[in-house]
Amino acid sequence: MDIRGFSFSTIEAAIKIAGRKDLALIFSEVPAIAAAVFTTSTVKAAPVLVSSEHIASGLAQALVVNSGNANACTGEAGMKVAQETTRLVAHALGIDTTAVQVCSTGVIGVQMPMERIRNAIPALVDGLSSGTLDDIAQAIMTTDTFPKMEASSGQAGGVSYTVAGIAKGAGMIMPNMATMLSLIITDAVIEPTFLQQSFRHAVDNSFNAITVDGDMSTNDTCLIMANGMAGNPVITAGSAEGISFTLILNDVLLSLAKQIVKDGEGATKFVEIRVTGARDDSDAKRAAMAIANSSLVKTAFFGQDANWGRIFAAVGYSGAEVDQSRLSLNFNEVCMARNGIFAGEDAEVRGTEVLKQKEFTVSVDLGIGSGTATVYTSDLTHEYININADYRS
Amino acid sequence: MDIRGFSFSTIEAAIKIAGRKDLALIFSEVPAIAAAVFTTSTVKAAPVLVSSEHIASGLAQALVVNSGNANACTGEAGMKVAQETTRLVAHALGIDTTAVQVCSTGVIGVQMPMERIRNAIPALVDGLSSGTLDDIAQAIMTTDTFPKMEASSGQAGGVSYTVAGIAKGAGMIMPNMATMLSLIITDAVIEPTFLQQSFRHAVDNSFNAITVDGDMSTNDTCLIMANGMAGNPVITAGSAEGISFTLILNDVLLSLAKQIVKDGEGATKFVEIRVTGARDDSDAKRAAMAIANSSLVKTAFFGQDANWGRIFAAVGYSGAEVDQSRLSLNFNEVCMARNGIFAGEDAEVRGTEVLKQKEFTVSVDLGIGSGTATVYTSDLTHEYININADYRS
Numbered sequence A, B: 001m002d003i004r005g006f007s008f009s010t011i012e013a014a015i016k017i018a019g020r021k022d023l024a025l026i027f028s029e030v031p032a033i034a035a036a037v038f039t040t041s042t043v044k045a046a047p048v049l050v051s052s053e054h055i056a057s058g059l060a061q062a063l064v065v066n067s068g069n070a071n072a073c074t075g076e077a078g079m080k081v082a083q084e085t086t087r088l089v090a091h092a093l094g095i096d097t098t099a100v101q102v103c104s105t106g107v108i109g110v111q112m113p114m115e116r117i118r119n120a121i122p123a124l125v126d127g128l129s130s131g132t133l134d135d136i137a138q139a140i141m142t143t144d145t146f147p148k149m150e151a152s153s154g155q156a157g158g159v160s161y162t163v164a165g166i167a168k169g170a171g172m173i174m175p176n177m178a179t180m181l182s183l184i185i186t187d188a189v190i191e192p193t194f195l196q197q198s199f200r201h202a203v204d205n206s207f208n209a210i211t212v213d214g215d216m217s218t219n220d221t222c223l224i225m226a227n228g229m230a231g232n233p234v235i236t237a238g239s240a241e242g243i244s245f246t247l248i249l250n251d252v253l254l255s256l257a258k259q260i261v262k263d264g265e266g267a268t269k270f271v272e273i274r275v276t277g278a279r280d281d282s283d284a285k286r287a288a289m290a291i292a293n294s295s296l297v298k299t300a301f302f303g304q305d306a307n308w309g310r311i312f313a314a315v316g317y318s319g320a321e322v323d324q325s326r327l328s329l330n331f332n333e334v335c336m337a338r339n340g341i342f343a344g345e346d347a348e349v350r351g352t353e354v355l356k357q358k359e360f361t362v363s364v365d366l367g368i369g370s371g372t373a374t375v376y377t378s379d380l381t382h383e384y385i386n387i388n389a390d391y392r393s
Helices: A046-057 A075-093 A114-129 A133-139 A192-205 A240-262 A281-293 A295-302 A308-317 A345-355 A382-389 B046-057 B075-093 B114-129 B133-139 B192-205 B240-262 B281-293 B295-302 B308-317 B345-355 B382-389
Strands: A006-011 A023-038 A059-069 A100-107 A148-156 A159-168 A181-186 A221-226 A270-278 A328-331 A334-338 A359-365 A371-378 B006-011 B023-038 B059-069 B100-107 B148-156 B159-168 B181-186 B221-226 B270-278 B328-331 B334-338 B359-365 B371-378
Touching (some): A006 A114, A006 A133, A023 A046, A023 A133, A023 A192, A046 A059, A046 A075, A046 A100, A046 A221, A059 A075, A059 A133, A059 A181, A059 A221, A075 A100, A075 A114, A100 A181, A100 A221, A133 A148, A133 A159, A148 A240, A181 A240, A192 A221, A192 A240, A240 A371, A270 A281, A281 A295, A281 A308, A281 A359, A281 A371, A295 A308, A295 A371, A295 B382, A308 A334, A328 A345, A334 A345, A382 B295, B006 B133, B023 B046, B023 B114, B023 B181, B046 B075, B046 B100, B059 B075, B059 B133, B075 B100, B075 B114, B100 B181, B100 B221, B133 B148, B133 B159, B159 B240, B181 B240, B192 B221, B192 B240, B240 B270, B240 B371, B270 B281, B281 B295, B281 B308, B281 B359, B281 B371, B295 B308, B295 B371, B308 B328, B308 B334, B328 B345, B334 B345
Parallel strands (some): A059 A100, A181 A221, A270 A359, B059 B100, B270 B359
Antiparallel strands (some): A023 A059, A023 A221, A148 A159, A270 A371, A328 A334, A328 A359, B006 B023, B023 B059, B023 B221, B148 B159, B270 B371, B328 B334, B328 B359
8 A cells, every 4th residue: 555655653652551552653745735523522632622723724744643541631731741742743853833733542531641752752753764554553542452444546637546544443432523533644636625525524424423332532533634645636526536536535434434333342243224214314313323322222232132112212212203103124134113013023033133143234214204324333232341341440 | 108099909911921910000089180291202102192192181090001011113003902901991990081091111012912901901990999009119110120119298288198109210211201100199189280380390300310321212101190189278389388299299209210210220320410500400401411321431330430531521522511621520529620630649549439339429510600400320230231132031
């Protein structure tokens, strides 16, 4: 995979635990046009506040990211850490401070060990020739059990470009945003406003369509940097190349989002929830998210129990317009209920078989309009409780 | 406990499992003024639809209730069962069909065994002289581990009256409504409009202020019947007796609601969440409910982990107006965070001690206005998953 003009470095700064890489740097040879979507929570981590200030310029050239500490609920001291981190990185790289984005993920409410970060930055910058994007994906993991990465290539005017991304997730997975961190880089030359639009759209269809536990984080950040080093003719809205770029970006983000759900804390099932026939798309999303977030539904998935009534119950309290005599439900191709009532004992047996699979689709038709939505969720398991009952220890 | 004019009966109808009482009847000698609050879900069980039609008269004289089957998502056939049940009970008692309320609780989506109910009704009515309210509390249990009951007495014009109630809960506990079923009876003479107002108010402060898993049920019903047999001078709004009645009703409902949380599926902790300093009361409730419903917060309670950052994170996405530099948090009397930041290592140690208790209070001050709210929740445990992974089997 070749993403021209980007280099990578990771280092062990011992932010929380010794013996693992926990500080990472992505650098672009030239300033990249950049766009970002941050958590909509009113309790925002210091790096989110600093990065959203910096992104206002529309440009970014470096991203420094740490795991082990979220630098959230850390007050003025936390703000100083985030600011100083960007300043030190900028200085070492010889670029503007506002061209540096900063992200943190890990435990909330603990002050960052600034001394360790300060000490680590020179070697971090020195290591830029040797690292890979995969190293970064490893370094940002917290309770993730595998690194999340995706890349895809396209062409514009006969010149090929690459879109690559990494993500970390596991807990606190819920829109908006769904992921705690996702970092996308591309060497494509692209019109800045169009990049922003396609990016927002792709985020809505991916990270804002997944849920693990319904908790949104203080640190959620999704960032894209496009450095133009591929040298293709500029990609613009409305062109064939624009459509192609949008699809590639969507694929990369959706793949990362699905990886996050599959690695949801303690998850044993990956479930696609499709709602059709809603009054409109937002009603469909409301119903789909109510199902995807229901503890009772998610526990039934874990128990491989074809308890379809709980799904209708969730639709009922979702706030979506519902006529219960028109509801229908499928587990994959097995019709579980039609016109609001049970499809019969045979459906029970066959539906249970579907739920024994690791991945399946739950389709609900509201039978009212043409609104649709698809979201992705996991089951709720003993392991989720094990992980979160002692995440900090 | 003497609640004049009410009689009770329970019977084994083998609706789901043989060997336990699962059909119950409450009868008032005279028509009682009645009020009810039903689930706001758009997927409503058949008995909810039938009962809400019947309650329009403002009167009720009998209540028939079953456990083992919710008669929800059962279509036209389910409606016929609910209607026929009220008709048969009315006929046997010699009262109007609309004076009979019907409630069901249990599994969703399975047709009711009407034949068994039909066969059981004569003996159920015959048994009215022998039963107690406690028998009814036993008969309506599903995954509840103990029957829920409360009673309190008051005086009006020198005449004493009683307010008594039962409830069942366990899973699908979330406003609005919080309980699946709660039935309140009183022999007080009370002005009907005032009864409705005090009842709604008491429901908001109790059943609508608790949550176990954030799931609302298709069957939630809270019903009050006041038969006036105490013979006290009529209780009206604005009088000292009116205030006294309101307080007694509040106490009974709040006690039942708290019993439901304590018996939340798999719960090992009972947590009171108090939010103060919010822009207004609804913002306070929003923040309190976000905390009370957060899987991450509830799992930390189970793990006895003083992970206060997750509480601030929940406040952050609650939708309540928040200035994170003004947030403060206590576990009981231990200040965990002030002005948005951690109170220090000593707080960690003392806060962890608080979380080791079976009951404690989490207080969050938003530091903005004078809005307040109190809600009650439980922890999220392995046992919750055990119960719900195979509730139907």
